Amino acid sequence: MDIKDRVIRIIAEQAVLEPSDVTMDSTLDDLGIDSLGLVESIFAIEEEFDISVPFNANEPQQSEFDISSVASIVEGIRKLVADQS
């Protein structure tokens, strides 16, 4: 499974949806994921890829990690995974 599918699987699980219901242009809001759900998803992503995601719930917009859509999250994870290896 590539990074995109793994991230989508995590987000889908958080949103209690099928992975097929999560599209790249979905926002977390569209998927019904609130701020607590977001923090939980980031934790699951960190565990899955063994990375550290720079995210502070107090400044989600200013974070280097863009959470505006599933696509931007996947892109961010790709970068973090690449930086790590």
Add this chain to the structure above:
Amino acid sequence: MKRVVITGAGTINALGFSVPETLEAMREGRCGIGELEFRDVERLAIRIGGQVKGYEPEERFNRQQLALYDRFTQFTLVAAREAIAQAGLEFSGELAAQAGVILGNSGGGMTTLDENYRSVYEEGKNRVHPFVVPKLMNNAAASHVSMEFNLKGPSFTVSTACASSNHAMAQAFQMVHGGATPVMITGGSESMLCFGGVKAWEGLRVMSKDACRPFSANRNGMVQGEGAGVFVFEELEHARKRGADILAEVAGFAMSSDAADIVMPSKHGAARAMRGALQDARINPEAVGYINAHGTGTAANDKTECAAVADVFGAHADRLMISSTKSMHAHLIGGTGAVELLACIMALRDGVVAPTIGYEEPDPECALDVVPNVAREAKVEVALSNAFAFGGLNAVLALKRFS
């Protein structure tokens, strides 16, 4: 109903080892937040806190006591000794039978837990010290205060996260107010600054890595502190008869529950608690000169709290002062309301309003007079102390200048 006054105060926190030291630091706008120092700190992403440094337990407690006192209990006793010495009370006979101690605390003996989990899980030991349980229980501090000062009345610990101390002091107030006892010892303490304690908070991603900047547009989270605040609440006539020095009057309080979200605060719950405290104290909103804010420095709390203040006070919201001393001593969680009550006493008694330090950029969502960076002289007749806990549990105390 009986009038309730404060006749003794004690503290230890990142700003000082006593009330005078702490108030001096608040007047000067000094910051007690710095690099954390404890085992495994290098494994944390958050490495700052309002830690009590330079504190030597052996100077204050003997070997037997130290075997039984977690850091939160030690802090409580240090503060209780100062408060009760200032009040000049000795507890014997009928007074001892009536007077009790009600304290707020959230984490209990977190350092004791951390050390012992490490020893059994990480180091694989199969034996722990016999006093682990009596050291870590949340009521240990209240019990040790009762033993050291012979307090035999109603005594217990209240645990409502960040509002624990305010809920505890509200209970103590109510007991004296209702005539059940002429004196109560109350306040709260916390000591979660250990690897496991901070690691747990890190998980929530609401902690700042650099500073606590309440109400400032560039705030980026809360900072944990530790310490204790303890007070003597006394019935006015009892205090007068013995010529006690009165620091302030506790005029009323209110509690409310948001019944909404486990972490996100509610403007309505906060507003109901503030409004309720004013009603309980029979005080007009326009009489309030100072509010010691909950002011955690998180995005969510500060804007919600300011909106609640605007709702309760209307046009007067722009005339009163509101500051968060967490910018200096950090967030003492279950002990925070107790240390913050000191800022209310200073405003009422000394006419000095503690600042919100670290304030850098105005936030249109927090457009109140937050007393930025520098303390201010002002005559304050009434002060409120806000505490809004995780879990949506709110407790607000109303204090009056005593003249």
